[in-house]
Amino acid sequence: MEKTIECVLDNLVIYVESVRLDVFEAFREKLGVAEVEGTVPPIRLTIGQGYSDYHYRLNVGQGGGAITIGFKHNSVRSNEICYTMRVE
Numbered sequence: 620m621e622k623t624i625e626c627v628l629d630n631l632v633i634y635v636e637s638v639r640l641d642v643f644e645a646f647r648e649k650l651g652v653a654e655v656e657g658t659v660p661p662i663r664l665t666i667g668q669g670y671s672d673y674h675y676r677l678n679v680g681q682g683g684g685a686i687t688i689g690f691k692h693n694s695v696r697s698n699e700i701c702y703t704m705r706v707e
Contacts, residue, residue, distance in 0.1 A: 630707065637701040643690050647677065660685075670694055673705065 653659040660680035667673050673689030680686060689705040691697075 633706045635704040635706065638690065638704045639701050640691070643675070643702075643704065647675075650677065650679070667693055 647664075650659060650662055654662045663678045665676045665678070667676055667689075670693050672693050674691040674693055675689070677688040677690075678685055679688070687705075687707045689707075691702040695702060
């Protein structure tokens with residue numbers, strides 16, 4: 620008798636290091652085009668104000684299948700060339 624193992628992935632976080640601001644802006648523009656074309660769910664941009672927030676926060680979709688993208692953590696100096704992007 621074969622045993623079946625069922626796995627459920629609840630949360631996945633990926634950090635992308637050394638992303639330049641212009642590259643993030645180009646990525647954000649492409650997401651916007653995909654939203655208009657209807658290939659991705661609605662996108663909401665928020666600007667984080669707190670020290671523990673990401674300055675740019677994109678929410679792609681909503682609910683259980685939503686993707687959150689954070690870029691340029693507010694605790695990092697603003698004059699850096701590259702920042703970390705967090706995809707959850």
